[in-house]
Amino acid sequence: MPYDLAPFVTQLSTYAKIDADDRNAILSLPFELRAIPSSRRISYPGQARHDLFVLLEGFSLRQKLTSSGARHISALNIAGDALNTSAMFLNDIDYEVVPISGATVAVIPKEATVALFRDRPAIFAAVFASLLVDAAIAREWLLNVSCRASKARVAHFLCEHAARMTGRGLVENKTIDLGITQDQLSDVLGLTAVHINRTLRAIEEDGLISRYGRSYEIRDIIALQEAADFTPSHLCSSMWTI
Incomplete structure (x- = not known):
């Protein structure tokens, strides 16, 4: 089946008003389509490229591992989620993203993503809001396990x-x-x-x-x-x- 970035548009529209021009700008982004098997990480610390990964189909987990291999899951990603947004702003990420049972991912070149954020303030605001909501979800998960x-x-x-x-x-x-x-x-x-x-x-x-x-x-x-x-x-x- 053909894939496009419509799930990403839907996700961002949850947090900010995305007009027709913004929508078209997102849908016009170049991307490489990848089918990621469950045995392979999507994104991880030390990864050379900082392109943006967007989940188009399936589920993935954000997790961290101790030196002994113990795992902590800090997020469940669903279709439309950007998986490594922090890589756009930081030199590296401190977590890894792994598919649960295979996933379809769009890999958007970093240069195109940065240009989109610069030229489309509403899109940048939506991405920023999505990061704040992601942090709020993490706080709820902490409240769950502690209280x-x-x-x-x-x-x-x-x-x-x-x-x-x-x-x-x-x-x-x-x-x-x-x-x-x-x-x-x-x-x-x-x-x-x-x-x-x-x-x-x-x-x-x-x-x-x-x-x-x-x-x-x-x-x-x-x-x-x-x-x-x-x-x-x-x-x-x-x-x-x-």
């Missing part, structure tokens, strides 16, 4: 993921693709995979969700939000209704 009980942690992740997927037009019939495995979710939430499975089962038995493999139908979004202590304000978008 919330297990059921609220899992429910909060589901609400947040549903909100982000809805804003990108990736929800169908109130059903979302979770994207990650329970083992990966355990790294996100600081719970064991067994505890994650037990908690998901409890949320399902409460009638809040239905599970179909990695797909989740949100059956009662209001009750799920209440269980999660969730409000979407940190996402800076009202673009979600399940």
Whole structure:
């Protein structure tokens, strides 16, 4: 299937008004299309090139590893996300991005990206806002692992993921693709995979969700939000209704 940068436009439109000229400028950016298998990193510290990587299809994780190989997952990327924006402004990045089960990525030359930011202030403002929201999500994840009980942690992740997927037009019939495995979710939430499975089962038995493999139908979004202590304000978008 043909690919373009429309998912990137959708993502940026969540945070700022993107007019027709801005949209056309984004869609006109040159890019190289890459299919990244799950065994290969997309971006990582020490990478020579600082081109911008934009996820067009699939899911990826931002993670850091200790010297002993222990992993901390700090973000779940969905279609439309820029994966290494900090590389546009810093000499290097301090994290790696890995696909979950393969991903399709657009590699936009750094020179074209910098020129776009310079010539299109609304686009630069949207990118800057997306970085601030990314930081806000990270703070919510820290609050999850430090303060919330297990059921609220899992429910909060589901609400947040549903909100982000809805804003990108990736929800169908109130059903979302979770994207990650329970083992990966355990790294996100600081719970064991067994505890994650037990908690998901409890949320399902409460009638809040239905599970179909990695797909989740949100059956009662209001009750799920209440269980999660969730409000979407940190996402800076009202673009979600399940």
